[in-house]
Amino acid sequence: FPPLGMGVGNPRPVHFRSSSSTHLCNFKPKRSPIRCQSTSTDEPKTRRNLPLFFSLYDWFLEHGSVYKLAFGPKAFVVVSDPIVARHILRENAFSYDKGVLADILEPIMGKGLIPADLSTWKQRRRVIAPGFHSLYLEAMVRIFTDCCERTILKFDKLLEGESSSGGNPIELDMEAEFSSLALDIIGLGVFNYDFGSVTNESPVIKAVYGTLFEAEHRSTFYIPYWKIPLARWIVPRQRKFHNDLKVINDCLDGLIRNAKETRQETDVEKLQQRDYSSLKDASLLRFLVDMREADVDDRQLRDDLMTMLIAGHETTAAVLTWAVFLLAQNPSKMRKAQAEIDLVLGQGRTTFESLKKLEYIRLIVVESLRLYPQPPLLIRRALDSDLLPGGYNGDKDGYAIPAGTDIFISVYNLHRSPYFWDKPHEFEPERFLAQRKSEGIEGWAGFDPSRSPGALYPNEIISDFSFLPFGGGPRKCVGDQFALMESTVALTMLLQKFDVELKGSPESVELVTGATIHTKNGLWCKLKKRSAVHGNNVNRKAAA
Numbered sequence: 001f002p003p004l005g006m007g008v009g010n011p012r013p014v015h016f017r018s019s020s021s022t023h024l025c026n027f028k029p030k031r032s033p034i035r036c037q038s039t040s041t042d043e044p045k046t047r048r049n050l051p052l053f054f055s056l057y058d059w060f061l062e063h064g065s066v067y068k069l070a071f072g073p074k075a076f077v078v079v080s081d082p083i084v085a086r087h088i089l090r091e092n093a094f095s096y097d098k099g100v101l102a103d104i105l106e107p108i109m110g111k112g113l114i115p116a117d118l119s120t121w122k123q124r125r126r127v128i129a130p131g132f133h134s135l136y137l138e139a140m141v142r143i144f145t146d147c148c149e150r151t152i153l154k155f156d157k158l159l160e161g162e163s164s165s166g167g168n169p170i171e172l173d174m175e176a177e178f179s180s181l182a183l184d185i186i187g188l189g190v191f192n193y194d195f196g197s198v199t200n201e202s203p204v205i206k207a208v209y210g211t212l213f214e215a216e217h218r219s220t221f222y223i224p225y226w227k228i229p230l231a232r233w234i235v236p237r238q239r240k241f242h243n244d245l246k247v248i249n250d251c252l253d254g255l256i257r258n259a260k261e262t263r264q265e266t267d268v269e270k271l272q273q274r275d276y277s278s279l280k281d282a283s284l285l286r287f288l289v290d291m292r293e294a295d296v297d298d299r300q301l302r303d304d305l306m307t308m309l310i311a312g313h314e315t316t317a318a319v320l321t322w323a324v325f326l327l328a329q330n331p332s333k334m335r336k337a338q339a340e341i342d343l344v345l346g347q348g349r350t351t352f353e354s355l356k357k358l359e360y361i362r363l364i365v366v367e368s369l370r371l372y373p374q375p376p377l378l379i380r381r382a383l384d385s386d387l388l389p390g391g392y393n394g395d396k397d398g399y400a401i402p403a404g405t406d407i408f409i410s411v412y413n414l415h416r417s418p419y420f421w422d423k424p425h426e427f428e429p430e431r432f433l434a435q436r437k438s439e440g441i442e443g444w445a446g447f448d449p450s451r452s453p454g455a456l457y458p459n460e461i462i463s464d465f466s467f468l469p470f471g472g473g474p475r476k477c478v479g480d481q482f483a484l485m486e487s488t489v490a491l492t493m494l495l496q497k498f499d500v501e502l503k504g505s506p507e508s509v510e511l512v513t514g515a516t517i518h519t520k521n522g523l524w525c526k527l528k529k530r531s532a533v534h535g536n537n538v539n540r541k542a543a544a
């Protein structure tokens with residue numbers, strides 16, 4: 001989402017003036033960095049020609065955790081501190097809106113939750129959030145499993161073709177495969193529509209990708225030329241964008257019409273009792289139509305569905321892509337993950353219950369989100385003047401900001417902060433467990449688990465905003481558990497059957513950003529079937 005690749009002028013960081021206006025807050029951290037490397041071995045490419053958020057990280061180390069970044073006449077305050085992030089996202093959340101982000105996404109998502117104005121947001125969030133009930137998630141795990149089976153079947157067939165020509169591994173762009181899988185899952189889970197994109201191409205699928213592509217283009221282009229009257233008729237890519245949008249909107253309108261026409265009292269009763277087990281259609285659309293018929297306006301419903309389609313597709317595909325990228329460079333961790341899968345599932349099916357036992361896989365997912373947060377920056381604009389707190393290492397006077405200030409909360413910086421994370425650039429899913437074991441603490445490393453009892457995954461509450469892959473406060477991601485479980489199921493099912501290697505070197509994987517951090521030319525991997533012997537050996541070792 002964020003304007004990461006702005007092309008106008010050289011961004012220039014300046015020390016941010018604190019509220020006691022007599023001095024500049026060029027503060028030194030109280031804690032020295034635990035280990036302050038600027039790049040890591042798993043980092044694709046050097047910083048030259050890399051997205052802006054890499055430079056934001058260097059400037060964070062140089063200028064502190066709250067600094068101002070000027071782009072010609074425009075300026076952003078860049079925040080890399082959990083206390084300041086908590087203030088903006090939770091404590092004073094309603095004094096901020098989505099600023100630049102809403103400008104970019106409103107033409108696509110309308111009044112959907114992400115760009116919505118405060119009063120629409122309040123009303124829709126109250127209606128939508130209960131839809132992500134734990135029994136809905138349980139029903140979704142069955143859909144995740146079914147969709148992953150289709151992907152596995154496709155890989156099996158491709159491998160069979162290869163075995164007739166000598167048993168070579170298959171080479172696949174795993175980013176593209178995860179993108180298709182995530183699209184199928186979000187379609188079925190949110191509006192019971194089977195894109196079938198793992199095996200097919202269709203005008204609707206092409207339109208979804210076209211729209212995502214345009215959202216990305218807009219987020220990286222400084223001058224919003226698409227707002228110029230007639231641009232949508234004259235500029236070919238804008239014409240295409242409006243055609244794509246129409247294709248998706250027509251499809252969603254049809255699904256909404258159908259959901260309304262097929263509304264049945266027996267289903268409503270089942271939903272009221274949260275009895276998802278016997279529902280033929282457990283989708284969120286069914287829930288929204290059945291439970292809230294009186295408040296549903298078709299246009300709003302379409303905006304809600306479009307928002308979830310866009311918000312829930314590429315993000316999850318990106319998490320899986322980077323998880324595989326990281327695992328492929330760490331074969332011992334891949335084997336450890338497979339050992340856990342062998343132990344918990346053998347050759348069996350992933351279920352809602354089994355997710356609770358697949359702890360290492362869950363931690364791989366969150367560690368991937370720590371290193372590659374999607375999106376890497378959260379964007380806000382101050383509606384009123386505010387006083388940001390001094391922050392963990394900050395100036396005790398805090399920072400006064402005027403109304404209209406644009407803010408980037410750098411989740412990337414927070415997640416790789418040398419002040420909070422040991423070896424911040426290293427892929428270490430165990431980091432969440434190490435301290436728990438050594439200190440006898442029930443929960444995840446260094447965090448206070450009593451703040452979020454029963455959580456399956458580390459989150460921003462437990463970490464007090466030093467780990468916020470889904471944001472925090474009232475505008476926190478509504479689909480966080482959906483996405484985490486989906487990623488855990490997909491990774492489990494992939495590693496249960498296959499060994500994965502990178503086709504080229506990690507350095508050859510070029511990184512670009514728009515809405516999410518993704519690769520420039522795909523994540524090309526070699527996939528081969530795990531042998532039963534290998535699986536059993538690992539199993540025995542793990543059991544030992």
Ligand code: HEM
Binds near residue numbers: 114471472480
């Ligand atoms: C909001 C991340 C998957 C729906 C957000 C935000 C983040 C995020 C960081 C907060 C944005 C902000 O504060 O500006 C992710 C990641 C995902 C994911 C990393 C996958 C790994 C999903 C899924 C859905 C979804 C699967 C829907 C099924 C939404 C919605 C919002 C949101 C509707 C706006 C919430 C609001 O403003 O009330 N997401 N998301 N996301 N996400 Fe997700």
